[in-house]
Amino acid sequence: MVKELLSPRGERGLRFLMVTLPPGAAAEEMLTGPGEKGGYVVSGRVVLTVDGQQAELAEGDSFQFDSRQPHGLANRSGREATILWIMSLLQPDP
Template sequence: MPEKKAQDIKVGEAMLPVEGDTRQIGERLRILRAERDLTILELAAKAGVSAGIISQIERGNSNPSMKTLQRLRAALGVNLWEFLERSGGAATTQDAPFVRRAAQRPRIVVGETRLVKELLSPRHDENLRFMFVTLPPGGISEDVLIGTGQKGGYVMSGRVELTVGERTALLEEGDSFQFRSNTPHHIANRSDQEAKLLWIMSVLDTHL
């Protein structure tokens, strides 16, 4: 499936500048590749991704899928969120390392339905992660991270369907959940209103 072209999208009332996020991913990818002395062709071979896609991502002309980012981060030996972290990390020189300011949240727009993830954790290399997940109407999670650990969350607004294994539950504002993250799962917004969740992960693979 071809990568999506960058474009502005609307989630709720806010316009999300996907093009800016895409450029940031491309810049970080180019820096991480250069730090490892890899050519585009060498990275493509290691990641199992075409050189053309990598070139488009680095130029900011393509919004990579989660699956593509997973392959690239594995080939580079980095954390998934390092593609989105600005230089200097979460905290400024004035901030304590346990703080992440609202303006410094890495964000990624995932899949054809444009699910939005915003990292809230002050650090991206610890075993505990938490984030905001925003699902537009009709939004569904794709390429979810499966691995050893736990996942949980809280529905802040709207309603979502959460499927874990063979069970599906309809969750509304104020409901919460928790499950083992190695169980196949996905979330979907079947309504005509945006839904927002606080999503928490306890993971053993800090590359995720």
Template structure:
């Protein structure tokens, strides 16, 4: 689930074409594959996800990268978590690794917003209920439309300083500080400084789509 899920259907303005082209191509391939596995037409998926067929067509062609809100609607419609769109079943160079290993070269990567905030998944492909990732935050960047649902989130500030908001509380965290909270509370991270920040982000989710 995500805040705002019942808001009006997504419009083309929700598509963020400034994000990395590589992400757009990978998401497009995965959406098309998952839609095919479920034997859905573009129009049927659009209706289930409450987005326009035009946006889905753009996404599948790799010509546009969806916002977090649009991605979450597609997650709900296809019954997968958001990383399923960025994690291909076969990635080169991982043949020597057992399924509980994630090689550095095979990390799925998501670029969010015009400031270049980057999320890199560290968990292996099969992990559902527990995931962890690196969040790299350039100066002035902030998380957008954080996913809300049953479970917990935690983290450790590896470098720099970030502003963490959980519900009504906003706290400045510096290198070496850590946190943990229930993920059904509105929350967000922001880097108000002039230096890059890096956070190890952990999700223990009861809803595997988070």
């Protein structure tokens, strides 16, 4: 898996990344924490698992979920997949 940061690192915790998954690639244990995650499938097909529920997503599909839930991403197809991945990670109050 290749992750390319598209946004500058700001104080608000908002991140935009381009994630490329080759065929057969999977990220089963992704970073969790307070905030939200979402994305848009630019090309290919992926399987997104959030809190044990799986969704097959294809080019043009989008998603959003609470990032405290366990989640993973897999490319079970024979073609590379590209996802615009968006994270808003909230900082705990002091």
